[in-house]
Amino acid sequence: MERRGSRDNNRGTWRLKKIKKILIANRGEIAVRIHRSAKEMDIETVALFSDPDRTSPHILYCDQAFPLHGISSVETYLDIDKILEIAKKAHVDAIHPGYGFLSEKEQFARAVNDAGFIFIGPNPETIALLGSKTSARQLLSKYQVPIVPGSVSPLKSLQEGVKVAEEIGYPVMIKASGGGGGKGMRRVDTEGELEGSIERARNESKKSFGDDRVYIEKYIVNPKHVEIQILADSHGNIIHLGERECSVQRRHQKVVEECPSSAVSDHLRQKMGQAAVAIAKAAKYINAGTMEFLLDADKNFYFLEVNTRVQVEHPITELVYGIDIIKEQIRIAQGEKLSFTQEDVKLNGHAIECRISAEETDNDFLPSTGKITHFFPSEGPGIRNDSGARVGTEITMYYDPMIAKLIVHARDRKEAIAKMSRALSEYQINGVKTTIPFCQFVMRHDEFVRGSYDINFVEKHFRSSNVPLRHDTVVAITAAYLKHSESNNTPASSNGTFVSKSKWKMSASDE
Ligand code: ADP
Numbered sequence: 001m002e003r004r005g006s007r008d009n010n011r012g013t014w015r016l017k018k019i020k021k022i023l024i025a026n027r028g029e030i031a032v033r034i035h036r037s038a039k040e041m042d043i044e045t046v047a048l049f050s051d052p053d054r055t056s057p058h059i060l061y062c063d064q065a066f067p068l069h070g071i072s073s074v075e076t077y078l079d080i081d082k083i084l085e086i087a088k089k090a091h092v093d094a095i096h097p098g099y100g101f102l103s104e105k106e107q108f109a110r111a112v113n114d115a116g117f118i119f120i121g122p123n124p125e126t127i128a129l130l131g132s133k134t135s136a137r138q139l140l141s142k143y144q145v146p147i148v149p150g151s152v153s154p155l156k157s158l159q160e161g162v163k164v165a166e167e168i169g170y171p172v173m174i175k176a177s178g179g180g181g182g183k184g185m186r187r188v189d190t191e192g193e194l195e196g197s198i199e200r201a202r203n204e205s206k207k208s209f210g211d212d213r214v215y216i217e218k219y220i221v222n223p224k225h226v227e228i229q230i231l232a233d234s235h236g237n238i239i240h241l242g243e244r245e246c247s248v249q250r251r252h253q254k255v256v257e258e259c260p261s262s263a264v265s266d267h268l269r270q271k272m273g274q275a276a277v278a279i280a281k282a283a284k285y286i287n288a289g290t291m292e293f294l295l296d297a298d299k300n301f302y303f304l305e306v307n308t309r310v311q312v313e314h315p316i317t318e319l320v321y322g323i324d325i326i327k328e329q330i331r332i333a334q335g336e337k338l339s340f341t342q343e344d345v346k347l348n349g350h351a352i353e354c355r356i357s358a359e360e361t362d363n364d365f366l367p368s369t370g371k372i373t374h375f376f377p378s379e380g381p382g383i384r385n386d387s388g389a390r391v392g393t394e395i396t397m398y399y400d401p402m403i404a405k406l407i408v409h410a411r412d413r414k415e416a417i418a419k420m421s422r423a424l425s426e427y428q429i430n431g432v433k434t435t436i437p438f439c440q441f442v443m444r445h446d447e448f449v450r451g452s453y454d455i456n457f458v459e460k461h462f463r464s465s466n467v468p469l470r471h472d473t474v475v476a477i478t479a480a481y482l483k484h485s486e487s488n489n490t491p492a493s494s495n496g497t498f499v500s501k502s503k504w505k506m507s508a509s510d511e
Contacts, residue, residue: 016335019094023087026098028388031058034096037326046090050076052396077101080108084115094118103309120333122287122308130306134177134215143282145275148302150217158195164216171219176205182252183208187219222454223294226261228276229317231328232285233338240273241321244313247455256442258352259316262451288329316351319409350416351409354439357402358395361438362464369395374430378423382409395432437467
């Protein structure tokens with residue numbers, strides 16, 4: 001079978017092949033997001049769905065939808081054979097993996113290419129090289145890229161661990177070579193804790209990734225998480241789209257992101273951008289990718305890892321730089337050259353993203369499952385809502401709890417924070433509890449407002465009892481208000497707004 005969109009030779013040049021139909025091997029908001037860009041490029045889209053997802057919006061929007069027959073991720077969105085079978089049945093040209101699931105699995109990219117489809121993402125070799133944190137560290141230790149000090153290969157013994165930790169000095173971090181999602185990571189402050197922590201990190205890593213290899217790196221104290229978005233075509237052109245700051249994290253997972261970072265000057269952006277481009281070059285990177293760094297208080301930055309896929313937080317970069325990253329991914333995958341240079345890339349304003357998840361903010365972020373009974377995302381100037389849910393959507397335990405991403409774009413950071421606060425106060429979801437109150441807490445906190453926060457912000461400041469606004473209470477009041485108005489037969493005024501005859505007052509007091 002013809003290998004469309006695969007490399008013609010080891011130098012990485014690709015044949016031009018116009019993509020006409022894409023299979024979206026994902027679900028939720030990112031499936032909808034990919035569909036939207038494809039549709040605007042006059043490309044047909046094919047959706048996949050598990051049993052619990054049979055009424056999800058991504059199915060309604062796509063031109064075709066195929067059932068995966070199953071419930072768990074393993075029997076559905078992670079089943080390579082089922083996905084490829086559908087790709088063949090639907091006669092697609094290309095497969096977009098989104099993020100999560102199979103997006104960073106070398107064997108999936110390879111199987112997609114081998115079956116004759118274009119994989120919208122990097123080559124399998126690049127995914128394999130960068131998918132392991134230690135092989136990426138090994139590669140980059142040969143280049144002029146600052147990596148977090150520590151070992152560049154998996155630990156072979158406790159003695160080696162003791163030696164490395166002594167060399168770099170405590171505190172250190174034990175990390176899983178094949179890690180992701182903040183799992184398999186442990187801070188160690190003294191030599192006495194090392195053995196037990198290595199054991200625990202190994203077990204967690206084995207359970208989560210089927211790989212018990214771990215390594216040691218220096219624990220960077222109170223850094224910011226700053227990452228650089230890059231785009232690289234198959235003709236050797238690589239550009240960066242500045243940074244995103246993702247220091248608001250829970251259990252090492254991002255919850256609120258912004259672009260640009262208030263800690264990054266034009267000069268630092270240039271330096272970090274150059275480092276990201278150097279990493280892409282070293283790894284012969286093609287397509288969109290993100291180089292993640294830790295930035296310490298003295299503005300030293302250290303390479304963490306590369307995410308070889310589109311990121312959850314990509315929209316903030318899109319809004320600030322005016323570039324549709326998904327469309328660029330598709331153009332690159334069909335062999336086109338980037339249509340702009342680094343000089344063309346201009347930063348405009350400020351964007352913030354809040355991840356809205358079905359979790360109980362006031363109860364240690366316990367998952368909140370159920371059916372969405374009321375869904376009214378906020379609107380207005382500068383607001384973007386990327387969601388994969390609607391009224392009737394079941395939020396289950398089977399998949400990621402993120403329901404939507406609320407994204408704002410404004411002239412500057414101050415206005416963006418005000419806009420996000422306003423948008424969060426309007427956002428209405430009933431049926432499940434959400435992290436909206438948590439996001440409101442972040443927007444109001446002095447340290448966030450000043451921009452001086454670091455990766456320990458949530459741990460340092462957030463307590464469930466701090467929740468500033470019971471968003472569910474506001475929604476309940478709104479629903480009760482509307483019901484009351486209806487039963488009162490409240491008349492519409494001449495200008496179309498409702499006039500309440502009752503004594504109901506809308507109030508949203510801090511608790
Ligand atoms: P994962 O792939 O599991 O997401 P990363 O290496 O990207 O892991 O790190 C996730 C987060 O964990 C970082 O953003 C940071 O908050 C924290 N972290 C990782 N490595 C270190 C380190 N060496 N020092 C301090 N914090 C770290």
